[in-house]
Amino acid sequence: MYVFVRRGGGPPYRGMSRGNMSKAAACVIGLSFFVGCGRSGPDVEMVEGTVLLDGTPLDRATVGFSPLTPGAGLPASGVSGADGSFRLTATGGGAPGRGTAVGDYAVTFSKTERISEPATEDRPAAPLKIRHVVPPAYGALATSGLKAMVKKGLNKGEAFRFELKTDYKPE
Secondary structure, eight states, X not given: OOOOOOTTOSOSSTTOOHHXXXXXXXXXXXXXXXXXXXXXXXXXBOBEEEEEETTEEOTTOEEEEEESSTTSSOOEEEEOOTTSEEEOEETTTOOTTSBBOSEEEEEEEEOEEEOSOOOOSSSOOOOOOEEESSOXXXXXXXXXXXXXXXXXXXXXXXGGEEEEOTTOOOO
């Protein structure tokens, strides 16, 4: 760390009296409160939901909300817990678990599991094989068939309960 000492004493800035320095400092502090104390990120509404697969809570599924109308909402995502519950986080600056913007959304779910054996010291890695726990049709906007409307305030309950089926075939 370097410390610079001015020779000759006096105020650190020539031509500026102590009163003017105090006013300048007050302006800088006031401006920092004005700029730094506002809310950051997009306006979002809390979204809490539940996902079930064949009536059983679905753990570690990826949840996606995509605006049905471009520019009318914010894409958001989340991951379900052991009880199937999830909270959304808006992309583009949303605080984790705080939700997404008001609007109509297409909803997607996906979950895969690795079924190939990982490499060991004695055996090289086999080609990666995965199993779709959730049918892939639920993971595509065009085929999921799921929708949700996010309103002002807390969004949860039956409108955000999604019951998926392993035998789902899009129409």
